[in-house]
Amino acid sequence: MPFYLTRFVSGKHPRIELSLEEYKGICEAQRGVQGILAIEERFNFLLGNYADFERTMLEISLEYSIFAKHKYSILTDYYYEVNRRILNLLAAGRLYLDQVPNELNGFLGPNDDAQQVFQTARAAQYDRYTGFRVMEELRNYVQHHEFAAHTVTLESWVDKHTREHRIKNTVASYLQVSRLKEDKKFKRQVAEELARANKERIDLKPLIREYISGLGQVHEAVRSALESSQRQWLRIIDETLRRYHATGVESMVGLRVAEFDDDDYPVDSLDIFYDVLDRLPWLQERNRKPTYFQKLIVTSEVRSEA
Numbered sequence: 001m002p003f004y005l006t007r008f009v010s011g012k013h014p015r016i017e018l019s020l021e022e023y024k025g026i027c028e029a030q031r032g033v034q035g036i037l038a039i040e041e042r043f044n045f046l047l048g049n050y051a052d053f054e055r056t057m058l059e060i061s062l063e064y065s066i067f068a069k070h071k072y073s074i075l076t077d078y079y080y081e082v083n084r085r086i087l088n089l090l091a092a093g094r095l096y097l098d099q100v101p102n103e104l105n106g107f108l109g110p111n112d113d114a115q116q117v118f119q120t121a122r123a124a125q126y127d128r129y130t131g132f133r134v135m136e137e138l139r140n141y142v143q144h145h146e147f148a149a150h151t152v153t154l155e156s157w158v159d160k161h162t163r164e165h166r167i168k169n170t171v172a173s174y175l176q177v178s179r180l181k182e183d184k185k186f187k188r189q190v191a192e193e194l195a196r197a198n199k200e201r202i203d204l205k206p207l208i209r210e211y212i213s214g215l216g217q218v219h220e221a222v223r224s225a226l227e228s229s230q231r232q233w234l235r236i237i238d239e240t241l242r243r244y245h246a247t248g249v250e251s252m253v254g255l256r257v258a259e260f261d262d263d264d265y266p267v268d269s270l271d272i273f274y275d276v277l278d279r280l281p282w283l284q285e286r287n288r289k290p291t292y293f294q295k296l297i298v299t300s301e302v303r304s305e306a
Contacts, residue, residue: 001259001260001261001262001267002017002259002260003017003018003019003020003022003023003257003258003259003260004016004017004018004257004258004260005018005026005240005243005244005255005256005257005272006255006256006258007249007251007252007253007254007255007256008254008255008256008258008266008269009253009254013249014244014247014248014249016243016244016247018257023257023259025236026236026237026240026257026270026272027257027270028107028233029232029233029234029236029237029240030233030237030257030270030271030272030273031106031107031270032107032108032229032230032233033230033233033234033237033276033280034107034273034276035103035104035106035107035108036107036226036230036233036280037276037279037280037283038099038103039100039103039104039219039222040280040283040284040287041283042095042096042099042100042103043096043215043219043287043290044283044286044287045092045095045096046089046092046093046095046096046212046215047212047287047290048092049085049088049089049091049092050089050092050208050212050293052085052088052089053085053086053088053089053208054298056081056082056085057082057085057170057171057173057205058298060078060081060082060154060171061154061169061170061171064154064156064169064171065167065169075152075154078152078154078171079149079151079152082149082152082171082173083147083148083149083152083173086142086147086148086149086173086204086208087142087147087148089208090135090138090139090142090148091139093135093136093139093211093212093215094139096215096219097122097215097218100118100222101115101118101119104118104222113225114222114225114226117221117222117224117225118218118221118222118225120221121217121218121221121222122218124217125214125215125217125218126214128214129210129211129213129214130193130194130207130210131206131207131208131209131210131211131213131214131294132210132211132214132215133187133190133193134175134190134194134207134211135207135208135211136211137186137187137190138175140185140186141180141183141185141186144185145183145185146179148173148175148204149173149174149175149204150174150175150176150179150201151173151174151176151201152171152172152173152174153171153172153174154169154170154171155169155170155171155172156168156169156170166301172203172205173203173204173205174201174202174203174204175194175201175202175204175207176200176201177191177194177195177197177199177200177201177202178200180194181195206294209293209294209296210293210294212290212293213291213292213293213294215290216290216291216292216293217290217291219287219290220290220291223284230280234277234280237272237274237276237277238277240257240272241255241272241274241277252272252274254271255271255272255274256269256270256271256272257269257270257272258270
């Protein structure tokens, strides 16, 4: 049965006959690029939720520094808003960790090297970062028990290291270690690790930032494992589009590769999405530095005392 590259929209359109090898190569490339794009979208979704968390903490700190907002109802709103952001972030992290292996399996198969790279990188970051271990456990904890931030507080202090002795304001979200230790389903080793700090309350912000940094390291490892295949697949799609454009057709809407039966009826086909040629590189450039968030500080302080 013949294979063609053509548009599946109303009217008559040019057909380019393909060999079986060409057809399979284009299908592999399209599925591969779509799979890589899906992984990048999951990571972008994760970073968006992390940005929402940090933005919320900054907005509350700003309001606290300017307006008198100490009423119970307002403080309660802050408590639930912070926990909502943390819950969204935990869900986005688990979504990334659960769905990336499925995506890899979909376009590479279960035994590809990229699967092993992902699992190895995930295990390495779990071992490396306390924040990674804690947030992984908290995801199950908040699903079955209570919010991750047991307390949310507005805090101020005087920075005596500045000439003007500036007053600094922040919002802090705390875990209570004793409550985690009482929960029999919370991993005992992780709870004991937190207890070794000899603090009843542990600030969640550093742990969250370590978690996102760890996920960023995992994502960089996956990107590196897929880099060669991505380059090859993008080239094949670009060549396919150029080949069809050479027939004089301006629009690529509805472009597909298809297998036809003897009655000239398509029995199998796959869309060629040209938009991925722009979307994928844009996402990878946008999120090109996904690590070491625990070292980043956003501030409105004046850099110079002069």
